[in-house]
Amino acid sequence: MNVIEAENLAKTFRVRQKEKGMKGSLQAILRPRIKEVQAVDGISFSVEAGEMLAFIGPNGAGKSTTIKMLTGILYPDGGRARVLDIDPAKQRRRLAYEIGTVFGQKEQLWTHLTPYDNFRFFGAIYDSPDRETESRIRELADTFELGSFLNTPVRNLSLGQRIRCEIVASLIHRPRVLFLDEPTIGLDPVVKENIRALIRQMNRELGTTIFLTSHDVGDIEKLCRRIIIVNSGRIVLDDSMEHLKNHYLDRKIVEAKLREEAPLPAAEGITLLKQKGGRVKFQVDTGKLRINDALHMIDAENLEDINISNVPLESIITEIYKAEGREDGIS
Missing domain, CATH: 3.30.70 (Alpha-Beta Plaits)
Structure with a gap:
């Protein structure tokens, strides 16, 4: 069963283009030059229930735009998307009850509140009964080992502890699909491994479908069995991790x-x-x-x-990027 389906998905942005010698001029203000940028150019793919997928590419490849269309933040200009048989563009509120999102560089927790208070808050947002929220908090706090800092203000937590709490906050309402954007960014190697282990455990025990974007090759290699590489708004590779490695062995x-x-x-x-x-x-x-x-x-x-x-996976991916005319690598 497919939980995510994208068919000829497309998105174009209109951006103001700066011109040399025009900075601050009246003409530049009244008649700015507008350039159309094709961020996503007719991509199609599907994701099965319980799958862990790496969706990667260099900066500007269209990853974030695609995720925003799948989560209902942006409307597509062309094509269609279905997540859990829901149209994200038309039924965003309904979809929000079925998915979770974690952005490694953006906080969703209130830093002056404790993790426990944050989790209670998110439970209320998703209309979860108090008893069910309390049960869910105990379950997730045990799984993610939050007991020692569950009642410590978020602002006093380490980055690794905060990321664990960010993931838990996204799981309070039992989402069937979790979108992870750079979940281990800025973490030290030991904490990264702990976060990856928790993600694997969550996928294995809860059956949560994982849609991962990351520039960390360790995340990609150790979590996902399938990889989609996008560049210039198009899919340039959709293959299993095993076949990708074997092709270069x-x-x-x-x-x-x-x-x-x-x-x-x-x-x-x-x-x-x-x-x-x-x-x-x-x-x-x-x-x-x-x-x-x-x-x-x-x-x-x-x-x-x-x-x-x-040959390291990092080199393989960098080579694929360069084959598409880009010099960007994985950092």
Whole structure:
């Protein structure tokens, strides 16, 4: 069953264009030049119930605009969208009772209130009976381990604690779909892993469908089984994470430590990435040269240590971006 469906979804913005030498002039004020920007250009996709999807792309690719159309914040200029069989543009209030949103860079909690008071407030917004809200708070506070700071003002919480509370606030009304926009931004590695574990647990135990946007490759790789990459308002890739990796596994990264510095043998399929003293790093295209044959080119008696790994997912995604004429990478 599909819980999200987008069909030829499109959105164009009209923006004022600055002109050189026109700043502050009367003509620039009375007759500004208007430029049309196609933010989303006829994209189509669907998301199944319980799926965890990464929806990514460089800045300006159309990610946020798409999410805003799926949540009813923006109206599409063309095409159609359905979320839980609800038209977001026409039934935004009804949809709000079925979805949750977490924006890592935007707070929805009242910072002078405690998490507990915030959760009570959100329960009232969604017309949840007091008894049900209290039960839900206890359940989520236990799952997300909020007990030690449940009654501490939000302004006194760490960033990691606040993000956990932001997620809980979005789950008070038991949404069937959760939109996460950069949920781990600014967090240290340990807290990031904790947040990811909680998201996985929420998806596994509650069956919540996760629609994730993130510039953090760790979020994408560790949470999602499917990835959609958008660029210039269009979908350039819609594939499983496993297939995406396998497609690029014909390239291996070899890092070797030599007892004595030696030149890397020149051969088709070998690309030198870095060499300093006895340390050398190179890439092997196994479609042109078997990895065993590449390793045999290194003098075994001169070899002290070696490590072979796959091309990082970050490099794969950056390469896809560049193939679409953009230089943006994942940060």
